[in-house]
Amino acid sequence: MLDERARLLLKTLVEHYIADGQPVGSRTLSRQSGLSLSPATIRNVMADLEELGLIASPHTSAGRIPTAKGYRLFVDTMLTIGSGLATRSGTAVPQKLSGDQPGKVISSAANLLSELSQFVGVVVAPKRTSVFRHIEFLRLSERRLLVIIVSPDGEVQNRIIYPEVDYEAAQLIEAANYLNAHYAGMAIETVRDRLQHEADALRSEITTLMQAALLAGSEALNEGQDEVVVAGERNLLAVNDLSQDMGQLRKAFDLFEQKAQLIRLLDVSSKGEGVNIYIGGESMTVPVEQLSVVTAPYEVDGQVVGTLGVIGPTRMQYHRMIEIVDITARLVGNALSHGR
Numbered sequence: 001m002l003d004e005r006a007r008l009l010l011k012t013l014v015e016h017y018i019a020d021g022q023p024v025g026s027r028t029l030s031r032q033s034g035l036s037l038s039p040a041t042i043r044n045v046m047a048d049l050e051e052l053g054l055i056a057s058p059h060t061s062a063g064r065i066p067t068a069k070g071y072r073l074f075v076d077t078m079l080t081i082g083s084g085l086a087t088r089s090g091t092a093v094p095q096k097l098s099g100d101q102p103g104k105v106i107s108s109a110a111n112l113l114s115e116l117s118q119f120v121g122v123v124v125a126p127k128r129t130s131v132f133r134h135i136e137f138l139r140l141s142e143r144r145l146l147v148i149i150v151s152p153d154g155e156v157q158n159r160i161i162y163p164e165v166d167y168e169a170a171q172l173i174e175a176a177n178y179l180n181a182h183y184a185g186m187a188i189e190t191v192r193d194r195l196q197h198e199a200d201a202l203r204s205e206i207t208t209l210m211q212a213a214l215l216a217g218s219e220a221l222n223e224g225q226d227e228v229v230v231a232g233e234r235n236l237l238a239v240n241d242l243s244q245d246m247g248q249l250r251k252a253f254d255l256f257e258q259k260a261q262l263i264r265l266l267d268v269s270s271k272g273e274g275v276n277i278y279i280g281g282e283s284m285t286v287p288v289e290q291l292s293v294v295t296a297p298y299e300v301d302g303q304v305v306g307t308l309g310v311i312g313p314t315r316m317q318y319h320r321m322i323e324i325v326d327i328t329a330r331l332v333g334n335a336l337s338h339g340r
Contacts, residue, residue, distance in 0.1 A: 002052075006045050007078065009033055010054060014066045014074045018315050021240060023063025068281035071292070071314055075277050081319050093327055097335040101153060102126065105335045106229050109308055109328055114232025116324045119239075119312030120256070121231045124266045126305035126336065130188040130218045135179050137172035137213065145172070149217040152185070159216035165205050175209050188218040228259050228266065241290055241313045251288045252311075261287065266295055266307040273297075275322045280314055290314055294321040296329040300336045308332060 012033040013024045026042040046064055049055045054070035097108045106125045113121025134150040143166045149157045183191040192214045195207060233256050236242050242249045255262055278293040280286040286293055295309030308329055310321050
């Protein structure tokens with residue numbers, strides 16, 4: 001537990017360091033904290049904060065900088081969230097995201113996060129259900145068919161299959177009509193299970209064709225969509241804290257390239273409510289010491305379907321990133337809900 005004097009000095013130190021990136025000395029704290037304390041008293045409080053692991057002293061300076069633990073205390077207990085992001089930022093926040101398909105909405109959101117934060121924007125796309133609205137067969141040549149699958153959002157996927165039987169046009173129409181009449185709007189996996197139980201009611205060659213088409217359709221609907229979209233990675237090259245440490249920068253770019261780890265990180269935050277902040281160096285959650293991640297889940301029709309966030313240096317304007325992430329999560333949820 002910190003007394004009010006120590007809390008104010010820590011808050012002042014973190015805010016000043018975030019603003020200009022220079023280690024903060026006792027004289028600066030004396031001027032900016034508004035406390036009538038002697039430099040000696042401030043140095044004593046600073047020594048106590050350092051002993052608690054909240055601040056550290058770089059070898060090259062007499063000033064102090066926040067540690068991951070210090071940032072965490074600041075974020076959890078001292079952060080004040082304002083309003084008026086559109087006014088303060090150089091870029092106006094749109095009223096809605098562009099894109100008439102989920103993939104375009106997700107891409108627009110990642111770019112918006114990057115543009116507003118000037119860091120890296122990441123969005124985990126909603127898990128796509130393999131539901132079809134319509135299916136057709138087109139004979140290309142002997143034992144070579146094109147399966148055309150239309151998803152509920154109007155996206156069209158094609159897949160070529162090579163059945164063992166050379167089907168006639170009438171059989172292809174019969175199979176397509178049966179699937180569309182009985183199963184349109186259902187998940188392909190469910191349809192495949194039901195077809196196994198209904199095989200006796202259908203001619204075996206038609207059942208075989210439909211099973212092959214559904215397998216191809218499931219693969220087609222689930223491929224070609226990035227699980228996580230990343231935008232603005234190059235922005236980190238302009239961050240002094242990172243550009244001066246090539247080891248940390250390399251780890252950051254490895255994180256973006258190996259998206260599985262990034263997805264795991266964002267999946268953790270999808271289980272929480274509202275905006276979550278993960279600070280590098282305080283745990284294994286963020287593998288890069290100089291990075292922080294600000295995330296929020298987004299909802300469609302009241303259900304959490306994905307997560308998005310901003311990745312930047314630990315020395316970031318956290319209150320601003322929280323607003324950016326919160327606003328974008330709501331924009332994504334609205335865009336995807338209205339697109340249904």
